[in-house]
Amino acid sequence: MAVGFEQEQSVTPDDFIKGVWKQNPVFVQVLGMCPVLAVTNTAINALAMGLATAFVLLMSNIVVSTIRNVVPKQVRIVTFILVIATFVTIVDYAIQAVSLDLHKALGAFISLIVVNCLILGRAEAFASQNSVARSALDALGMGVGFTLALLCLGGVREILGAGSLFNVRLFGESYQEWVVMMLPPGGFFTLAGWLLLINWYQQRKSRLQEAKESTL
């Protein structure tokens, strides 16, 4: 990575956009698959998990970027994990204070945000080398991208698996629920479906671009 070069760049909208689309953590980088597959059985769980992860990502990126010039490189991972774990604990308490039912639904996966490779990945690859403003924007983009991706999975799984979206019933009583979509295999099926769709779209786009260039 061109470290010196990147540091001199100023804040650009691309810092935000890349996380949402071009480098979407779930659909393009395929990072943090554990919560992606495990807690996306309903849209509300997916949204809560996405927001919790985005908050931890934002706060840890800001702190890591702030202390990036003080932390000796031998202990940088330890320090980053310490910072991340602190924010995860805070989120855990906050969710329990907001709703115990939600905390029950997300279960162990809140604590497991600590080991989401997306967060340590952004701290190490971006925040430790860039200004606070750029790191915050990067985290916001990645956080939004992660939340959207989780919602895409959670929405599809809840509609097919329970016939509802955000607990609102969409179909009549005769709707036969696909229980498998709420179970772990449903997570893999849905993720595969979305990856297929997005890769197909991007390949088609690049093929069209090539065709356009060759005719010119």
Place this chain on the structure above:
Amino acid sequence: MTNDSTDAGPAKIYGVVLSVGLVCALAIVTVDEITKPIIRNNRIAMRQRAILEVLPGASTSKAFQIDETTGELKPEPTDSEAAGLVFAGYDDNDELIGLAIETQGMGYADIIRILYGYSFDKQAVIGTSVLESRETPGLGDQIEKNANFLANFESLDVSLNAEKSEVANPIEFVKPGEKTEAWQIDGITGATISSRAITKMLSESTGRWIPKLHPHQADFATREKEAP
């Protein structure tokens, strides 16, 4: 760090890790202190909802602790979180509806905690509510949703024997659709382990508590009228 090619000395390494750790610890303690009362209230509100759910018709409740050796009843504040509490539920006219008792046992995935309602008049379990469960979504968690299964607890017989010393017919598990007696629980296809676990918990808990609690009906019923 990135452009720093010289190694930091041990003093700096210790210093940085210790100070980051200290700040993090302080942050966690602060948040814990702020959220502790809120989380406690949430837990109690959740329990209160469950009590009124397992005792249909109840609108208020009171907590008691029973001394297991002497069998004495001791009133507890409603927001008490002591172990082994029994809750008495009353309707709008302060008439005793029944007792809500908590029990737990091993399910398929983890420990399941449930609350069940006991009616003195019917000598039966009249409702259950799952307080904590990590059973498989769609299969094991049917114990919370399956209408046929929940119908078992509308009136599940736990009447005492002639000597009032133990439950005459301990609660039994039967295969789905084979329920013939009032003390049997119809299992759930696809959630055999979870529904068996509920049966075992209820059977053990009623066997242990109902003989002890039943003689106290009058004590629970005479609830001193609280000032509004």
